Amino acid sequence: MTIVSPSTSPRRRTVFALSSFRLFGHRSGSDRSGPSASSNPSTASARSGWRRPPARGGRARWQAACVLVAAAALAFAAPADARKLRRHAHTPVALQLPASVTRALKRADVPLSSISVVVERIGDPTPLVALNAQTPMLPASTMKLVTTYAGLSVLGPDYRWRTSAYADGNLDPDGTLHGNLYIQGTGDPKLVPEELIDLVDKIRRAGITAIDGELVLDKRFFDPSTRDLPPFDDDAEAPYNVGPDPLLYAFKSLSFTLTPSPDGNVAIDVIPALAQLQIDNSLRASAGPCVGVDAALTPSVTPHRNGTVDALFSGDYPLRCGPRTINLAVLDHTAFFAGGFLALWRSAGGTFNGTTHEGPVPVGARLLAVHRGPVLTDIVRDINKFSNNVMARNLFLTIGAVVNKPPATPAKSRAVIERFLHTQALDMPELALENGSGLSREEHISAKSLADLLQHANASPVAQAFVASLPVAGVDGTMRNRLRSEPVFGNAHIKTGTLNDVRAIAGYVAADNGQSYVVVSFINDRHAAAARAAHDALLEWVYRGLR
Template sequence: MTHAFLSSLARRLSQLPSRSRSSPASPHCATSLPRRFAPRAAAWLLACAALGCGASLPLAAQARLKAKHPAVNVTTVLPQPVMVGLQRAHVPLSSISVVVEKVGDRTPIVALNAVKPMMPASTMKLVTTYSGLSILGPDYRWRTSAYADGTIDANGVLHGNLYIQGTGDPKLVPEELIDLVQKIHKAGITGIDGALVLDKRYFDPSTRDLPPFDDDSTAPYNVGPDPLLYAFKSLSFTLTPSPDGSVAIDVLPALSQLQIDNQMHAVNGPCRGDAATVSPTVTPQPNGKVVASFSGEYSERCGPRTINVAVLDHSAFFAGGFLALWQQTGGTFNGTTRDGAVPAGARLVATHQGPVLSDIVRDINKFSNNTMARNLFLTIGATEDQPPATPAKSARAIKAFLRRDSIDMESLTLDNGSGLSRDEHVTALALADLLQRANASPLAQVFVESLPIAGVDGTMRNRLTNDGAGGNAHIKTGTLRDVRAIAGYVASADGNSYIVVSLINDPHSEAARAAHDALLEWVYQGPSQGFTKVADSVAEPRASKPRKNPHKRGAH
């Protein structure tokens, strides 16, 4: 692209009526850019020109920027396969935001609606996990501790209360909680002649037992955060039919108050695959028991099937899980359970340390675990400010860190840090900036390896399995009703590595997965090959020879 072309374009922009240069009629245009975006302003001028909005930079500034970035190649026409995918999904360009950059070079190759705040769905987890790794450190571990008051007799019976204090461990599953139970036994306690008291002061009460995001209160993805989150507050029922007509039902984790009423029988009919027909009815009883009732027919042809259901409140679920493990290991308990604070005179008897944060982040990003992300989000607020954690404290802590890390996220709106929200917003440009910074940081390997690999694992395991991008892209996905998103890294066939961010906010977004897959495959094939035009573009394809991959460790 020549200097004369840019100057001509700038003159046309300067001749637009002043109202059109600042009109909100094109909300997807970057008409007034923050000063810190100046190094990329030439790119925005080109993008804005094609979309019909004005520029706020004087001609002299435009010329200086172009001289500083002569290789700018920005288009508002996406690659043809992407355009076809959007057209088939009936998604207009005004509903999609895209940024493609080479790793280590913050000048966009593609920038469409790049500074438009969008709902990111689960790609918001990139903000939470990178901030968590940076603020807490990859070796950070949550602590779950047991305290006791009263005395222990010669038989190991505690004549007093046992207190369990949580700090929000996102992965306190049976394999982890059993460690605390065994340590309590090693401290000489085999029975509890008192209450089991749960200290959950680390998170503010307003953060617990929240209403579900949507109408499905039994969906595990709707489980909210809690200082004593146990097994994601969800039961996994496995149904196994037998030729004799019976259906075995196994459940994990075990809850001391849970009883299963199995009225199912196996039949030799077609497997209809309707999970609702075999989902249990879970009913608390006056005596404190909880009954999971199954009834109806189950086809042998379905084979074993696992159903995951969120049940009870956090306190009842944790208490039932703890006591089940306690009794399985020979412990006795005849008291009651309640929430409460550890008294000043109680003595520490055992502490369990959870997995390191680097492992937690991997689980959050690979499998897009909302509940774990929300616990991490609140933990950041509690450690940077002080307990009890609130979403406001966490949002302030993360935004302060991003400013210190020189990541511009002026349009960032945080709610719970998981993306399971209609109130969280971010721009594609901001996510690209975060991905650039993360890849250049000492955390690059841990962070990038936490992202799903296309065609291999996590939420990308079934995508691009037969394409070149399969195995060559680390991509965080996000989906909500009317929202579809991707963000991450692609190692292309031309030897370079690229950052790709695309956010779609549209009623037809669910049908646009093919467009996102086409974008990833196009980047894998090498953006330096240029664009296949499907409409007039303001940018000429840049001719450049492939060069050795310049990125630091971590971008794949």
């Protein structure tokens, strides 16, 4: 079990790993042996959300005050509201948003009807703040919390994807394979050059140095319907628009780094190398201010019938701009993986003169090598820290393929995740999952449901891996440039989310009063982009103990 705890210094953050035990099937806050428990009764009562009444006869006055507040509320309530208040008169009245938050919302021209907020103490699911808490909202990338928590729990923190190589035909003593080489993928989200070279080396150690046949890619682990999906928006070459694939390589994106030099040349480096990629560099380093550089940074990419791809850079590149990097998603997954694999194969001394196509590994093909990717804990960290959409989408489909057998489909994954949530008493009738990344206008969840999930995750066996995967305020990931000069610096693990008209935060805050809190807030409004200050103010307020 893991709880987020305040640091002794405002510029440090600590995650305490306590005993690990299973609370599946129970809401984490309903078991007082959970993260809010304490051997000190006064501490335990404070952490559970119950405040000890005043001493020396103050209990009667405290109870009388509660009755008067409830009676006054009933007197002014509509009949339906009165019945609701009577039913919950024993529960504490939720706090209102502080003035710092409401002022920031007003400056951004965001009405309270467009924001939902839930704040709870760790271990107690009774909201201290609840505004539009049950309203289904677009969560943007905070939906990754549902996918990653389900993935860690269903697959296990040590789950590893496998990418395998098979061969048929005969192998000559000189290392020539007279047959096909097959690469079978299972959706490894982080099959980058540093990982794929391991498979290349293992194939070489199996005795193969030349392939006198075809390169065949087996991509049956995901259903064909999951591929070649339309981009989320008009920026089709943006890396965040890359779709899932069983043989996802380097996020199907190229990083071009341009470096001007005083002699008038502009060096261009590209990662990863693709065998079919040819760079046509017509850039000139120029004098003057760093303006109008966008045209020089954006290449014209042209695929040819023979399989080669030209990337043309042209124009003036101001020397004062210094090195710049642009990331572009180009080609389809099959061409991108094949080009990346063959570039590594040839750089290792291997030869290949055949063609590439998709197809199944035939019965009887012999296994040559297996590359096992990073453990799921590391993958989840990358997904949540850096809000990687394509990695989240590959994980989402993997959950369905592993539990419900391949080929993966979104429907299989939805069924597995919803069943898992149900077994943990995390029923979310408003939950709508499309691809598990939040890059969607169809995915919805309420702030209360996500807060319940955060409570449950914090008391689960995978708590440490899950909490550690969230960006730390002012320190790393998508929170590295936020709240750096505020006391909450280093004391909040917060997943962020942004889309056009959507801004979201969800995670844990270790407050300066010794309490730890769950915080969830969604803003769905055309002015959401201007409301970041409101979310920052909310986190600062929670860190100050809601004072």
